[in-house]
Amino acid sequence: MPDRMRVEVDGRQLEISNLDKVLYPQAGFTKGEVLDYYTRIAPTLLPYLEGRPLTRTRYPNGVEGNSFFEKNAPAGTPDWVRTVRLPVPGSSKGREQIDFIVVEEIATMVWLANLAALELHTPQWRVDAEGRKLDPDQLVVDLDPGPPAGLPECYEVALIMRERLSTDGLSCCAKTSGKKGMQLVVPLPGDETADELSAYAKSIAEELARAHPKLIVAKMAKQLRPGKVFIDWSQNNAFKTTIAPYSLRAGSVPTVSAPLTWDEVEAGELTAVDLSPSAVLERVESLGDLLQL
Template sequence: MPGDRVLVRVDGRELELSNLDKVLYPRTGFTKGEMIDYYVRVAPVLLPYLRGRPLTRIRYPNGVAAQGFFEKNAPAGTPDWVRTVTLPVPGSTRSRETIDFVVVDDVATLVWLANLAAIELHTPQWRVSADGDPRPPDLLVADLDPGPGTGLAECGLVAVAARERFALDGLAAVPKTSGKKGMQLVCRLPGTSGSEEINGYAKTVAEDLERALPELVVSRMARNLRAGKVFFDWSQNAAAKTTVAPYSLRAGDTPAVSAPLTWDEVESGRLAPLGPADVLARVATGGDLLAEAA
């Protein structure tokens, strides 16, 4: 029955799972139980991108056809074994001075959140120390957002150009789908510069690409400039911004994943949304394509 509850043990923690037959994606019939199963199976490659990072979740208790909501604060009833960090949130829409963020360091916490229908997992480009203090960013992310009349193929063209631009500064960019209509590039950083400096550098790269490819790239955020072009969103590197984590599900019509890609796939233009089964098969044969940026 949909209301049935099941007790399970994960990493020595006892968890009560509920409504495992509840359909979260009506178009495909993908259930909460299937979502939990996916997150457990993908955890070995997902957790490296979550550990130490304050997590923002997007929850869909009634499935993706209903209204979801962003959640940053640890919810009521958070188990005492779940790691949380208290961080300042200047400009909070709820006038909070601080928020107790959940940090997913283990499979048990991941399963607990999945049981709360936390479909999407979003992280900043920086981690916190063991004491909960923010560290400098260790990742740079560029979000390639296709405007009207463009799609993944055009994002791939911009991604290849951006790869060469980042390489000029000694950065190796690794591509992934956003899980929706666009693509993202991830570069590992040494963790010696602050978010403001990294964000400024990403903006410079975006402006360089816009000058080199004015018919294809736009670096400015105004939506009326995006028709026929790909918006190179450099602002994902601001300290307060988050980006969907690699291997996270997205809340679209179907359960697509923000999935790592090979450069061969990007260069060939063979780009298509990837679902949980696709991603698990790719991980089983090729491991984590983003490992060098973890």
């Protein structure tokens, strides 16, 4: 196979390269397989990226090499890729504004995958057609276990959180983080600010930590977390991002941040490794998009 080749994706001309390069050495999972996964999952993934300024984690030399977060559109970004200029207070590079990429077509996903952008992270808000920032359209509760706690404890907390949210008339969907934890996603009408949602999530986390002190912690301090699940309410801060549904994760083997059924949460048996790219593609084919059910 040639090192570089030209392809057409929905009328866009792209150059892809080094498809045989192994990005997950322990699994032998190649860049070509990354491109294949993102191309095939794109119809399901795109609705969760549309309108959301994207932060990528790139692994140009694979998951065992150096990686870096990338918010700004890199040099050489094709002119057909949508970008939006937004303020970035507190930027480590001293920038007041950054041109973010917004993924709204399969060609952009393929282009990013070719750059070894394995992980895709999004905020809880979107921009409108003119690039103006909107209020959040979802609340995200991140469940982060402190070892020796793991996904089984997260499943237990997810069920507690679902019941508590329901008392406020809110429904939520569950997904794994693709690593050790999981998230609950609550769709919203978009009429509350990030500060209001963060305050609400914090109050619920503190309430549940008081009710279940042996299982749940609501403070970020590492020394409080061993054997417990930290409910990270801060994910609703306007400048925080969360791993997108169906995004790959960078670990020893390729895993996916995958939506779950509540029956699966109650059974508490699935592990991150069970939710490989091929398994998730099969799940979408047989179960559909569980975040939409």
